[in-house]
Amino acid sequence: MSREERKKKVIAVLNKAKAMELQAIHQYMHQHYHLDDKDYGELAKNVKLIAIDEMRHAEALAERITELGGEPTTELDGPVVKGQSVEEIFPFDTEQEDEAIDAYSNFLNVCRENGDSISAKLFEMIIEHEQEHLNYFDSIDDHIKTLGSTYLSRIAGTPASTGPAKGFAFPTEGE
Numbered sequence: 001m002s003r004e005e006r007k008k009k010v011i012a013v014l015n016k017a018k019a020m021e022l023q024a025i026h027q028y029m030h031q032h033y034h035l036d037d038k039d040y041g042e043l044a045k046n047v048k049l050i051a052i053d054e055m056r057h058a059e060a061l062a063e064r065i066t067e068l069g070g071e072p073t074t075e076l077d078g079p080v081v082k083g084q085s086v087e088e089i090f091p092f093d094t095e096q097e098d099e100a101i102d103a104y105s106n107f108l109n110v111c112r113e114n115g116d117s118i119s120a121k122l123f124e125m126i127i128e129h130e131q132e133h134l135n136y137f138d139s140i141d142d143h144i145k146t147l148g149s150t151y152l153s154r155i156a157g158t159p160a161s162t163g164p165a166k167g168f169a170f171p172t173e174g175e
Contacts (some may be wrong), residue, residue, distance in 0.1 A: 006114035006115060006116070006160075007068055007074050007114070007116075008118045009110055010068060010111050010114050010119050011065055011068050011069075011070035011112050013067045013106075013111065014061050014064055014068070014070070014106035014107075014119060014163070014175075015065060015070065015073045015111045015122070016062075016063065016077070016103070016106045016107065017057075017061050017071065017103070017107055017126070018061040018062055018072055018073050018103060019073050019075050019076060019077040020077040020103065021054050021055075021057045021058035021061060022058055022073075022074070022075070022076045022077065023076040023077040023080070024051070024054045024080050024100070025051050025054045025055055025058065025098065026076060026080045027080050027081065027096070028047050028048070028050055028054065028093070029048065029072045030049035030080050030082060031047050031078075031084065031093070032044050032045075032048040032051060032160075033048045033090050034084070034089075035047060035086065035089070035160075036160045038086065039156050040086060040152070040155050040156060040158070041119035041155075041157070041158040041159045041160035041161075042155050042159070042160075043086070043140065043155055044160040045158075045159070045160050045161065046103055046136065046157075047089075047093075048160075048162055050133050050136070053129055053133065057126050059128075059131065060122060061122070064119055064122055068116075068175055069118075071085070074134075079174065080155070086152060090137045090140045090141035090144060091137075091141045092139075093133075093137040094137040094141055095136055097130050097131075097133045097134035097137060098134055100130050101127055101130050101131060101134065104123050104126055104127050104130065105123075105127060107123055107170055108120050108124060108127070109125035111123060115163055152164055
């Protein structure tokens with residue numbers, strides 16, 4: 001197999017992962033808005049921060065795809081599921097992260113098999129982050145299942161703020 005053919009295989013898995021990340025970003029931000037609207041600020045804040053992690057993953061994947069001469073996808077891997085109750089969000093997200101870890105582990109192997117250790121290292125880093133996300137979602141799901149309304153009432157009314165946002169169009173105060 002030629003070097004170009006091996007590179008195309010790696011670009012394909014990088015793009016599949018990027019589509020998965022884009023879907024996760026949209027899903028988690030939708031959940032963030034829903035949780036914030038229901039006044040579960042602490043949960044909303046953490047889901048938003050996880051969405052931001054996914055944004056960073058999507059960016060890193062796109063940069064690697066571009067370095068390899070590919071075109072980063074802008075497509076989502078699937079639809080955003082809407083109308084979830086608080087009790088449905090966290091087992092859903094746990095499953096989504098578990099599926100991502102499984103897929104990314106396979107993608108990592110594709111990168112190694114095709115001689116791309118840089119892309120393999122990128123997947124290793126992303127897998128570690130996805131495991132942290134899975135652990136968080138699974139823990140919250142367990143709290144909700146075990147403690148139910150007692151847990152949710154403790155979270156109700158907590159702040160959703162992730163702190164001052166800094167960006168190109170939204171500098172922090174005083175700048």
